[in-house]
Amino acid sequence: MDKKVFLISGGSSGIGLAVASSLLNQGHHVISLSRSSEKVARAAREFPGIAERLDFMQGDVSIAEDAQKIAESIHEKYGVLHGLVNNAGVLSKGSLETTEQTVWEKTLAVNLTGPFILTKALLPLLKSAGGASVVNISSVAGLKPGTSLSYSVSKAGLDMFTRFLAGDLGPYGIRVNSVNPGLVRTHIHLDNSITESRQAYEDMLAKARVRYPLQRIGMPEDIASMVVFLLSEESSWITGSIMTVDGGVMVENDLIPPKEL
Numbered sequence: 001m002d003k004k005v006f007l008i009s010g011g012s013s014g015i016g017l018a019v020a021s022s023l024l025n026q027g028h029h030v031i032s033l034s035r036s037s038e039k040v041a042r043a044a045r046e047f048p049g050i051a052e053r054l055d056f057m058q059g060d061v062s063i064a065e066d067a068q069k070i071a072e073s074i075h076e077k078y079g080v081l082h083g084l085v086n087n088a089g090v091l092s093k094g095s096l097e098t099t100e101q102t103v104w105e106k107t108l109a110v111n112l113t114g115p116f117i118l119t120k121a122l123l124p125l126l127k128s129a130g131g132a133s134v135v136n137i138s139s140v141a142g143l144k145p146g147t148s149l150s151y152s153v154s155k156a157g158l159d160m161f162t163r164f165l166a167g168d169l170g171p172y173g174i175r176v177n178s179v180n181p182g183l184v185r186t187h188i189h190l191d192n193s194i195t196e197s198r199q200a201y202e203d204m205l206a207k208a209r210v211r212y213p214l215q216r217i218g219m220p221e222d223i224a225s226m227v228v229f230l231l232s233e234e235s236s237w238i239t240g241s242i243m244t245v246d247g248g249v250m251v252e253n254d255l256i257p258p259k260e261l
């Protein structure tokens with residue numbers, strides 16, 4: 001890829017940080033939009049030398065004024081945007097009976113309204129790239145009900161956002177695709193209090209692992225490689241696709257007996 005400018009929402013942690021690291025290693029300019037400077041400091045501890053090279057802009061994807069300020073800063077500093085990764089997301093848990101309306105609203109605000117706000121604010125900069133790529137980080141939970149009503153609905157909505165925008169923005173040369181990961185080891189479960197302790201988190205991963213035909217949970221880099229491909233010209237005829245990157249969990253079938261390994 002020629003040297004380009006990319007914005008990753010939630011580039012300070014997990015999957016977003018792995019995408020940022022890969023793009024920085026290719027020599028691109030990478031801007032990360034997220035809220036807490038502590039997570040940027042944590043990223044610097046986990047990936048020494050990476051977080052300092054990220055152009056960290058502070059803001060909340062669910063706040064239109066923040067997105068507008070980011071768009072203005074990118075316009076002043078770079079004048080163009082070649083790619084946007086709508087990756088910032090929150091995880092929630094609960095069924096219809098156990099989900100509070102505040103949790104429902106917050107999950108949809110960040111995971112679904114966030115990409116709408118950010119993509120709309122950045123559209124003029126994406127148009128001026130003369131061929132840009134938007135990648136939305138969805139989930140297998142958007143394709144098959146998971147354990148959280150609000151999370152699954154937010155990601156199913158994001159998949160339709162992807163498909164709609166692919167048709168809407170294709171004539172501007174802007175491609176829009178979705179990457180739908182299975183379970184990936186990041187900070188999202190502990191940061192969003194989905195499991196109470198690190199031990200409970202490790203137990204959850206161990207229990208989940210057996211449902212994956214490839215017998216392992218994903219790492220952020222497994223997802224980043226697909227995102228980087230979709231941002232690159234290698235994927236120049238791909239738009240409106242929903243790409244599962246999930247160790248095969250979507251084809252898991254309880255009727256097949258487990259293998260003796």
Ligand SMILES: NC(=O)c1ccc[n+]([C@@H]2O[C@H](COP(=O)([O-])OP(=O)(O)OC[C@H]3O[C@@H](n4cnc5c(N)ncnc54)[C@H](OP(=O)(O)O)[C@@H]3O)[C@@H](O)[C@H]2O)c1
Nearest residue numbers: 010012013014015034035036060061088089184186187188
């Ligand atoms: N890990 C998994 O198993 C998994 C599976 C499927 C899909 N995903 C999806 O992958 C994406 C990344 O998740 P991850 O697992 O890498 O999580 P993570 O490690 O918790 O990272 C989430 C990032 O999003 C940022 N963020 C959260 N809310 C934000 C907001 N309102 N405005 C701006 N930034 C915000 C966080 O920073 P601040 O909190 O400082 O803002 C952080 O940088 C999410 O969309 C998630 O739904 C994850």
